[in-house]
Amino acid sequence: MAKRKRQLSETKIEKMIKEGRGQGTGKDYLPWLKIQDVPSEGRATRGVGWTTGRRHELLSDIERDYCYLLDYADEVSDIREQFPLLPLEETLMIAEKIGVNHPRDPKTGVPIVMSTDFLITYGDKDCARTVKPFSEMEDERTIAKFEIERVYWETRHINWGIIIDHDLPDVLIRNIEWVHKEYHNEDVSDLGVFTMRNLEQMLAARLNDGEAISKACLACDERLGLEVGTSLALFRHFVARKKWSLNMNERIVPTLPAKEFKIATPEYRLEAKGG
Template sequence: MAKRKREVTEAKIERFIKEGRGQGTGKDYLPWLKIQDVPSEGRATRGVGWTTGRRHELMSDIERDYCYLLDYSDNVTDIREQFPLLPLEETLMIAEKLGIKHPADPKTGVPVVMTTDFLVTYKDKEYARTVKPFSETEDDRTIEKFEIERVYWETRNIDWGIITYQDLPEPLIRNIEWVHKEYHNEDVPELGHFAVQNLQRILATRLYDGEKISTACLACDEQLGLEIGTSLAMFRHFIARKIWSVDMNERIIPSLAAKDFTVNETVVSLAKGG
């Protein structure tokens, strides 16, 4: 297999612009950079977002974790990752005014299009966020690039800030990660409304009684004649959809009871889709 060329050239920048990268909103947004375009820092992820309904191009573990947090918020209506600071001439001018060397490709010397990790729409207002491990925020060259970013967004009256691991609530994020893929649960349309409603009633009763999550789910599978693991997947689905609630700020451990378990809605809300 031929190795993908990652060098930045003027022709490549023009091609990205023509492809519509960095344009659109919601499901139609196309990130400026895709995972295959750059070496990733950690485990790159292409998770399907709850908010946007598209696959996100996440270049590092911290980007993935921050995206989980954004996805879980009811007030976030759009998430645009790898957002380009265009036109390129503007960041070049900002860098010149600040007396900072503009980022360029080390092989071609062509100035690169800078990106902000996330442009988030929260309560109908846009926020630009750069997401980096704290150690990177102490590097002099990184700080210079941050300053270019800051000025770029300041001219647009958009709040810009830096997110580090210290800002991320680890238990909440790990819980979101655990339920995330079950948001779109294939068992919902397959089982049908009546069966899902019955499962919800039986499982909720056991959880309210303080049974361990894994024990209650196994018993529910056996009572309803379901494949083992179905009820646990549905438990995660109900939590992801916020049909059920538990204390998300403490790690959900299936071998323990569900803390602060509450039924928020009946299963009729699943009519909007599994």
């Protein structure tokens, strides 16, 4: 199979703009860059976001981890990754003004459209964040590109900052990752309100008594005649939906009791936020 051509040309930039790349909000937003457009750093990810309800184009492990945190934060109302710094002429002018070379395609020499990893909406305010490994923070070329980015957002009165991997709380992120894909769980509608309510009450009672998560879930599967693993998946669903809370800053270990387990919403409803 032929490799996808990633070289950039002025025609390709125009085509991307016409496609609506970097435009829209929420579920309708189209990232400027997609996974197939660039070599990824680490394991590229297309996870369906809780906040946006669409698949995110995340080009590195650190982007994925930061997106988990944003998804989990109640105050975040929109996440736009790979946000383009357009028009291109503006970043070219900024680069010339501050005396640094503007990024260019290494093969064609065409100036590239720079992008910020995340444009985030908190309430009614936007902020821009670039996420990078600490190992890149002493690279002079990287710092020069950061300065173009900083000035671009400063002219728009939008707060911009850098997030490094050392800033990210690994335990919290791994816990969010563990429950993340169960936010949308097909069993919720398939089982119906009556069975869901029984399962929730039965499982919560066992967890409140300090029973290990996996043991409590298996007992509920057997009691309700469910396929093994159903209750554990719904445990993750309840935590993801924040119907149930526990200490997310301690690693969730299924063979142990749920730390600081609490019921946040007493009765399950199928019309829970997010569908």
